[in-house]
Amino acid sequence: MHDINLDHLFNPKNIALxxxxxxxxxxxxxxxxxxxKGNYQGNVFPVNPGVETVLGHRCYPSVEDxxxxxxxxxxxxxxxxxxxxxxxxxxxxxxxxxxxxxDFSETGPAGAALEARVIETAQKHGLRLVGPNSMGIFSSQTxxxxxxPPTMPLKGPASMLxxxxxxxxxxxxxxxxxxxxxxxxxxxGNEGDLNSADYLAYFAHDDATRVILAYLxxxxxxxxxxxxxxxxxxxxxxLLFKGGRTQAGGKAxxxxxxxxxxxxxxxxxxxxxxxxxxxxxxQAMMDCAKAFSNLPLPQGNRVGILTRGGGWGVITSxxxxxxxxxxxxxxxxxxxxxxxLLPSYWSRGNPVDMVATxxxxxxxxxxxxxxxxxxxxAIIALGAVRATVKFPFSDKVTGPPEVTDTIKKALRFRQxxxxxxxxxxxxxxxxTKLTGKPIVAVSTGPDILHRETLRDYQVVSFPTPERAVxxxxxxxxxxAFRRKNALHEN
Amino acid sequence: MHDINLDHLFNPKNIALxxxxxxxxxxxxxxxxxxxKGNYQGNVFPVNPGVETVLGHRCYPSVEDxxxxxxxxxxxxxxxxxxxxxxxxxxxxxxxxxxxxxDFSETGPAGAALEARVIETAQKHGLRLVGPNSMGIFSSQTxxxxxxPPTMPLKGPASMLxxxxxxxxxxxxxxxxxxxxxxxxxxxGNEGDLNSADYLAYFAHDDATRVILAYLxxxxxxxxxxxxxxxxxxxxxxLLFKGGRTQAGGKAxxxxxxxxxxxxxxxxxxxxxxxxxxxxxxQAMMDCAKAFSNLPLPQGNRVGILTRGGGWGVITSxxxxxxxxxxxxxxxxxxxxxxxLLPSYWSRGNPVDMVATxxxxxxxxxxxxxxxxxxxxAIIALGAVRATVKFPFSDKVTGPPEVTDTIKKALRFRQxxxxxxxxxxxxxxxxTKLTGKPIVAVSTGPDILHRETLRDYQVVSFPTPERAVxxxxxxxxxxAFRRKNALHEN
Numbered sequence: 001m002h003d004i005n006l007d008h009l010f011n012p013k014n015i016a017l018x019x020x021x022x023x024x025x026x027x028x029x030x031x032x033x034x035x036x037k038g039n040y041q042g043n044v045f046p047v048n049p050g051v052e053t054v055l056g057h058r059c060y061p062s063v064e065d066x067x068x069x070x071x072x073x074x075x076x077x078x079x080x081x082x083x084x085x086x087x088x089x090x091x092x093x094x095x096x097x098x099x100x101x102x103d104f105s106e107t108g109p110a111g112a113a114l115e116a117r118v119i120e121t122a123q124k125h126g127l128r129l130v131g132p133n134s135m136g137i138f139s140s141q142t143x144x145x146x147x148x149p150p151t152m153p154l155k156g157p158a159s160m161l162x163x164x165x166x167x168x169x170x171x172x173x174x175x176x177x178x179x180x181x182x183x184x185x186x187x188x189g190n191e192g193d194l195n196s197a198d199y200l201a202y203f204a205h206d207d208a209t210r211v212i213l214a215y216l217x218x219x220x221x222x223x224x225x226x227x228x229x230x231x232x233x234x235x236x237x238x239l240l241f242k243g244g245r246t247q248a249g250g251k252a253x254x255x256x257x258x259x260x261x262x263x264x265x266x267x268x269x270x271x272x273x274x275x276x277x278x279x280x281x282x283q284a285m286m287d288c289a290k291a292f293s294n295l296p297l298p299q300g301n302r303v304g305i306l307t308r309g310g311g312w313g314v315i316t317s318x319x320x321x322x323x324x325x326x327x328x329x330x331x332x333x334x335x336x337x338x339x340x341l342l343p344s345y346w347s348r349g350n351p352v353d354m355v356a357t358x359x360x361x362x363x364x365x366x367x368x369x370x371x372x373x374x375x376x377x378a379i380i381a382l383g384a385v386r387a388t389v390k391f392p393f394s395d396k397v398t399g400p401p402e403v404t405d406t407i408k409k410a411l412r413f414r415q416x417x418x419x420x421x422x423x424x425x426x427x428x429x430x431x432t433k434l435t436g437k438p439i440v441a442v443s444t445g446p447d448i449l450h451r452e453t454l455r456d457y458q459v460v461s462f463p464t465p466e467r468a469v470x471x472x473x474x475x476x477x478x479x480a481f482r483r484k485n486a487l488h489e490n
Numbered sequence: 491m492h493d494i495n496l497d498h499l500f501n502p503k504n505i506a507l508x509x510x511x512x513x514x515x516x517x518x519x520x521x522x523x524x525x526x527k528g529n530y531q532g533n534v535f536p537v538n539p540g541v542e543t544v545l546g547h548r549c550y551p552s553v554e555d556x557x558x559x560x561x562x563x564x565x566x567x568x569x570x571x572x573x574x575x576x577x578x579x580x581x582x583x584x585x586x587x588x589x590x591x592x593d594f595s596e597t598g599p600a601g602a603a604l605e606a607r608v609i610e611t612a613q614k615h616g617l618r619l620v621g622p623n624s625m626g627i628f629s630s631q632t633x634x635x636x637x638x639p640p641t642m643p644l645k646g647p648a649s650m651l652x653x654x655x656x657x658x659x660x661x662x663x664x665x666x667x668x669x670x671x672x673x674x675x676x677x678x679g680n681e682g683d684l685n686s687a688d689y690l691a692y693f694a695h696d697d698a699t700r701v702i703l704a705y706l707x708x709x710x711x712x713x714x715x716x717x718x719x720x721x722x723x724x725x726x727x728x729l730l731f732k733g734g735r736t737q738a739g740g741k742a743x744x745x746x747x748x749x750x751x752x753x754x755x756x757x758x759x760x761x762x763x764x765x766x767x768x769x770x771x772x773q774a775m776m777d778c779a780k781a782f783s784n785l786p787l788p789q790g791n792r793v794g795i796l797t798r799g800g801g802w803g804v805i806t807s808x809x810x811x812x813x814x815x816x817x818x819x820x821x822x823x824x825x826x827x828x829x830x831l832l833p834s835y836w837s838r839g840n841p842v843d844m845v846a847t848x849x850x851x852x853x854x855x856x857x858x859x860x861x862x863x864x865x866x867x868a869i870i871a872l873g874a875v876r877a878t879v880k881f882p883f884s885d886k887v888t889g890p891p892e893v894t895d896t897i898k899k900a901l902r903f904r905q906x907x908x909x910x911x912x913x914x915x916x917x918x919x920x921x922t923k924l925t926g927k928p929i930v931a932v933s934t935g936p937d938i939l940h941r942e943t944l945r946d947y948q949v950v951s952f953p954t955p956e957r958a959v960x961x962x963x964x965x966x967x968x969x970a971f972r973r974k975n976a977l978h979e980n
Contacts, residue, residue, distance in 0.1 A: 024899040033896060055896065107835050164801020170934050217804055243801060248817040249808030255837045256800030281956040282805060310746030311654020311733060314707055315772060318739030327738040345597050347745045403545050406523060409514040444660050466771040 004128065004194070006202045009096040010139040010184050012071030013042045015146075016063050016094070018085055019076035019101075020046035020054040027100055028076035029055065031136060031146055038145030038152060045070065063092045072096045074136070074146055079103040082132070083117045090125025097122065098146065099131035105190050106133055106256075119192050134189035135165025138172065140182060141208065147185075149173070156181015157210035157293050161199040163188055163217045164243065164256070167282070171213065174286045179454035180293055183208045197223045204232035211292045212236060213285065217243040217253040219267070226270050233275030234485055237292045237478050240271060241279040275481040277474050284470055287462060291471040294460050295438040297479035300377040302326045303472065304370040305351035306363070308383035313351030316380055316442075316465040323473035327351070328375050337369050364427040371435045378476070380468050384424055384441035384461060385449060425457035438475060440468040494618065494684070496692045499586040500629040500674050502561030503532045505636075506553050506584070508575055509566035509591075510536035510544040517590055518566035519545070521626060521636055528635030528642060535560065553582045562586045564626070564636055569593040572622070573607045580615025587612065588636065589621035595680050596623050596746075609682050624679035625655025628662065630672060631698065637675075639663070646671015647700035647783050651689040653678055653707045654733065654746070657772070661703065664776045669944035670783055673698045687713045694722035701782045702726060703775065707733040707743040709757070716760050723765030724975055727782045727968050730761060731769040765971040767964050774960055777952060781961040784950050785928035787969035790867040792816045793962065794860040795841035796853070798873035803841030806870055806932075806955040813963035817841070818865050827859050854917040861925045868966070870958050874914055874931035874951060875939060915947035928965060930958040 017035070021028040028048075032055055035044060046054035049061040060066050063073060063085075073094050075085055079101050089097055104115035115132060122129050130137060136147040140155040148165065153172040158180060162168025165187040175182055184206070186199055196216055203209045212232060219225050232238050244253035245264045271278055277292075279285045303325045307313040320327050330338075330350045338352060341362045347353035352366055363384070370379055425441075432439050441461035443449060453461040462468045507525070511518040518538075522545055525534060536544035539551040550556050553563060553575075563584050565575055569591050579587055594605035605622060612619050620627060626637040630645040638655065643662040648670060652658025655677040665672055674696070676689055686706055693699045702722060709715050722728045734743035735754045761768055767782075769775045793815045797803040810817050820828075820840045828842060831852045837843035842856055853874070860869055915931075922929050931951035933939060943951040952958045 022896060024896045029896060103835065162801075164799065164804070166799025167801035167805065170802075174934070215801065217801070243804035243808060245808045246811035248811040249804050251839070252800070252804040252807040252817075252837070252841050252843075255839050256804055256843065281809075282954045283956065309654065309656025310742070311652075311657035311705065311707070312660075314654070314733035314739050314742040314746055315657065317742040318733060318735045319771075321736035321738040327742075345593065347742070349741070349745050351742050353742075353746065403523075403526070406512060406514045406519060406545065444664070464772045466773065 004198050004202065006096075006194075006199070008071045009098075009128070009130070010137065010144070010186075011142045012096070012144070014045065014066075014068065014070045015040075015042060015144075016045045016047050016060075016066055016070045016073040016089075017054070017076070018047045018063065018073055018089075020048055020059065021051070022054050026076075027148060030150075031074065031076065031100065031148060034145045034147055034150050037150070039143045040145070041142045042071075042144075047073075063088050063094065066092070070094045072098060074098045074100060076100050079111070079114055079132075083114070083121050086118055086121045086127070086129075087125075090121065090127055095127055097127060097129050098134055098137055099129055099189070099192075100134055100136060100148070101131075102133040104132040105192065115190065115192050122193060129193035130186060131189035132192055135169060135187035137187070138182065138185040140184070147172075147187075152176070153185065154179065154181035156183065157208075158182050158213055158289050159184040159203045159206065159209035159211075160213035160215075161186050161188055161196055161203070162215040163191070163196060164215055165189070167215045167241075167243075170282075171215075171286060171289070175289065177451055178286055178290055179451045180286065180289045191220060195220055195223050197225050197228045200225075200232050200238070201228045204228070204235050210236055211289060212238045213289055214238065214240045215243065215285075216240065217256065226274055229271060229276050230274040233478075233481065238276045239279055239285060239288050239292065240276045241282065241285045242267070242271075275478070275485070277478050279474075283467070287467050287471050288474050290454065291438070291440065291460050291475060292478075294454065294458060295440070295475070296432065296436050297482065298378040298438050298472070298476050299479065301476045301480075302328050302376045302378070304373060304376040304379045306366055306370055306379065306381045307351050307353050308355075310347065310353045310355075312382050312442075312444075312465060313347065313353050316382065316469060317351060319466045319469035320380075323469050325469065325473055325476060331375070334369060334373060338366065341365055363424055367427065367431060367439070371431045371437055371439065376437070378437055378472055379439040380442060380465060380472065381428065381439055382442040382465060383444075384428060384459070385443040385445060385453060425453060425459045428459045429457055438472070440472055442468045494688050494692060496586075496684075496689070498561045499588075499618070499620070500627065500634070500676075501632045502586070502634070504535065504556075504558065504560045505530075505532060505634075506535045506537050506550075506556055506560045506563040506579075507544070507566070508537045508553065508563055508579075510538055510549065511541070512544050516566075517638060520640075521564065521566065521590065521638060524635045524637055524640050527640070529633045530635070531632045532634075537563075553578050553584065556582070560584045562588060564588045564590060566590050569601070569604055569622075573604070573611050576608055576611040576617070576619075577615075580611065580617055585617055587617060587619045588624055588627055589619055589679070589682075590624055590626060590638070591621075592623040594622040595682065605680065605682050612683060619683035620676060621679035622682055625659060625677035627677070628672065628675040630674070637662075637677075642666070643675065644669065644671035646673065647698075648672050648703055648779050649674040649693045649696065649699035649701075650703035650705075651676050651678055651686055651693070652705040653681070653686060654705055655679070657705045657731075657733075660772075661705075661776060661779070665779065667941055668776055668780055669941045670776065670779045681710060685710055685713050687715050687718045690715075690722050690728070691718045694718070694725050700726055701779060702728045703779055704728065704730045705733065705775075706730065707746065716764055719761060719766050720764035723968075723971065728766045729769055729775060729778050729782065730766045731772070731775045732757070732761075765968070765975070767968050769964075773957070777957050777961050778964050780944065781928070781930065781950050781965060782968075784944065784948060785930070785965070786922065786926050787972065788868040788928050788962070788966050789969065791966045791970075792818050792866045792868070794863060794866040794869045796856055796860055796869065796871045797841050797843050798845075800837065800843045800845075802872050802955060803837065803843050806872065806959060807841060809956045809959035810870075813959050815959065815963055815966060821865070824859060824863060828856065831855055853914055857917065857921060857929070861921045861927055861929065866927070868927055868962055869929040870932060870955060870962065871918065871929055872932045872955060873934075874918060874949070875933040875935060875943060915943060915949045918949045919947055928962070930962055932958045
């Protein structure tokens with residue numbers, strides 16, 4: 001096992017910003033600005049010779065002039081200056097550097113030679129490097145936003161390592177849109193020193209990290225990912241999104257991060273064996289981050305489906321079977337229970353189709369019956385929030401009394417409907433807690449709704465049933481891996 | 491070929507609403523209200539004995555009392571009353587009925603017997619039925635919103651037939667969210683008389699319909715879909731989303747629409763042979779509707795990729811290859827052209843990675859070079875709208891002058907960025923027109939952005955590259971089918 005303690009890298013007390021400047025639109029000013037505006041909980045020491053202050057903070061001519069110890073130095077200066085700066089940081093005894101500067105091994109042999117000198121100097125002093133060519137790091141504990149874009153991630157249980165800065169920071173931004181919070185993030189850049197396996201090993205045993213996200217393009221020759229991935233997967237879900245799965249992707253990756261993909265088939269099989277959750281699309285990555293961060297794992301693959309429309313029940317059932325989930329038939333005693341709640345023409349089966357109705361309906365009662373059914377392990381609940389019932393009748397109500405009266409009644413009904421989600425979503429949250437079964441909600445309304453559902457009620461919701469099923473399928477697979485290995489360990 | 495002319499069904503001059511009422515929350519009042527509020531361009535005749543007016547409109551005791559001809563009667567009355575009403579409509583010479591009333595064959599043998607009587611009566615008079623158990627019809631030409639939910643679809647080139655009312659009207663609502671417009675819609679219900687094949691055949695030769703959407707759960711024994719589907723696919727894209735593909739889905743479908751799915755493998759192969767575009771998820775259905783409604787077809791499978799970040803280029807390339815699209819290498823002369831526009835460390839290949847930069851960049855110039863490249867047939871352009879560049883610095887700018895100055899400059903930069911999409915999106919639209927090559931934009935911002943992009947600039951955009959690739963792959967396959975059959979016909 002790699003066992004590099006990165007506590008001080010992610011949660012430093014003192015950071016130096018080498019090459020910091022007040023000139024707008026340079027990384028040397030953008031990243032410091034993000035750090036200051038992000039309310040970083042430690043001390044910041046800008047370093048730039050001949051500069052008095054940077055963004056209102058006292059600036060030092062060199063790291064050696066900083067009083068007291070420094071845990072992390074971020075470097076923004078041009079590539080040719082970096083070896084000498086690393087030497088100075090080594091003398092100062094700084095344990096971690098984050099090299100934002102690009103133009104190293106990713107640009108060709110000359111850059112690779114320069115990077116080798118940087119690594120050599122670092123190793124001489126025993127200091128460890130993030131990057132070069134990193135987009136930065138984030139940590140919620142110390143509120144360290146040492147990132148290129150002005151992203152302010154939500155706090156939460158997910159930590160991410162990414163071999164692409166752009167892909168990584170996009171996930172952070174989507175997280176903010178979707179209600180998914182992060183604890184730590186690192187853009188690993190060229191991985192001249194610290195690599196994805198190191199971050200993965202650290203996240204595996206980091207208590208604040210409950211879900212690991214990884215975007216990888218290539219596995220370096222010295223990186224023995226399998227045992228680390230397996231060790232991590234035994235602790236917590238590891239969501240791996242692999243770029244460079246194909247020839248075209250591999251070629252693009254080679255020109256991007258210099259990564260050599262190797263055989264994808266072999267890699268895929270190894271990661272499966274390791275218990276890693278292999279994600280196929282960027283949307284699925286965020287969907288899974290949301291579910292794994294917020295829901296208990298299912299004990300098996302049997303799913304109960306609640307729906308307000310037959311067609312959506314069919315679509316959900318198809319997706320379940322195509323993704324290895326089982327939709328068991330409803331036993332007679334449960335059919336009787338539902339009979340007493342639903343109109344005579346309900347589906348009398350699983351999916352439980354409550355049948356399209358415009359009156360208030362016993363959604364929560366049905367959900368409770370399903371959740372307490374011993375033969376299922378998880379629930380997909382469609383129509384939890386009925387945002388699609390939009391009444392295009394505004395307050396400008398005109399027409400004869402009959403019309404205005406009807407419309408006024410419709411508007412009052414809409415208000416009552418708007419109050420309903422509160423009860424339903426609180427009910428879903430409580431049922432999950434009570435039964436330990438994951439309930440994924442589906443509401444075909446706009447995406448913004450799903451963020452609010454999660455943020456305000458801790459209910460995981462998706463705009464289509466297929467996305468809910470895909471997420472559930474990954475949860476079932478991972479839970480099976482955990483059960484199997486818990487048995488082996490006993 | 492089925493050759494039933496449904497012009498008068500979708501665009502009637504006079505409609506009767508049998509069982510119309512002013513009592514809120516009954517289908518008999520909700521659908522009439524949607525029709526009135528929807529600004530229907532014809533005459534409406536509510537029918538309900540003993541009622542003076544319905545929603546402010548004069549009501550007639552029976553269809554026979556309506557002066558002049560009626561093209562379509564909608565029926566909301568309870569199931570047992572329907573046979574007698576159909577008889578009256580037959581005597582009146584009404585050519586089309588839309589039976590909203592449920593409780594027919596979908597509920598069991600008694601309902602099936604009643605439905606058989608309805609069909610028999612209709613056939614005796616030569617009138618044709620939509621439903622029973624239909625959620626209604628929509629037509630943009632006459633602004634006929636004879637639908638259960640108060641959905642007001644956008645006008646556009648897509649027409650849809652759906653064996654599930656809920657799934658169908660959800661697509662209409664999503665269309666409004668996404669900027670996809672509809673010309674006609676029918677919820678086919680139990681298909682006691684007119685069936686999916688009839689609607690498909692009609693849409694195939696309906697000039698106002700340029701894209702056909704179909705949600706099917708089952709193919710009735712008398713429905714010979716293959717020749718009709720093929721004939722339709724030769725005219726225009728047919729997007730088919732099939733429910734009941736699996737055992738679980740088939741079981742749910744049987745309890746929903748009574749549909750018997752049959753062998754999915756055989757059906758799938760037949761539809762492929764017919765040139766039908768087979769859609770796998772509800773999200774893909776709407777994504778494809780958007781692209782096929784708004785973009786020219788590609789002449790082949792060769793894709794040029796423009797990106798602002800290497801990792802996203804890798805992800806897009808992987809998705810292309812996995813979906814049968816080719817990402818050809820960039821020839822030397824094009825590399826030279828890009829060299830003059832981009833920083834030295836750009837990818838020098840396809841994907842063209844413009845390299846993350848915060849300055850204004852030559853996005854449109856690069857796109858033009860790609861679009862004029864003879865060796866590609868289509869473009870996926872990532873980062874067309876940079877909505878994710880959010881500056882979390884509000885107008886509440888505080889701090890020392892250096893900080894406020896920097897933030898003020900950042901705010902001005904943001905304003906300049908906000909003006910940029912206009913030029914870029916107009917440029918994309920013009921380049922598509924000029925080169926005839928479909929350009930699909932990808933912007934990782936929130937979904938709402940994509941609706942605005944389409945609505946305001948006629949640019950098709952998706953929040954992830956994988957969704958863009960999936961859509962492009964369907965377009966490539968369909969274009970190949972059309973080319974192949976054009977050759978055969980010559």
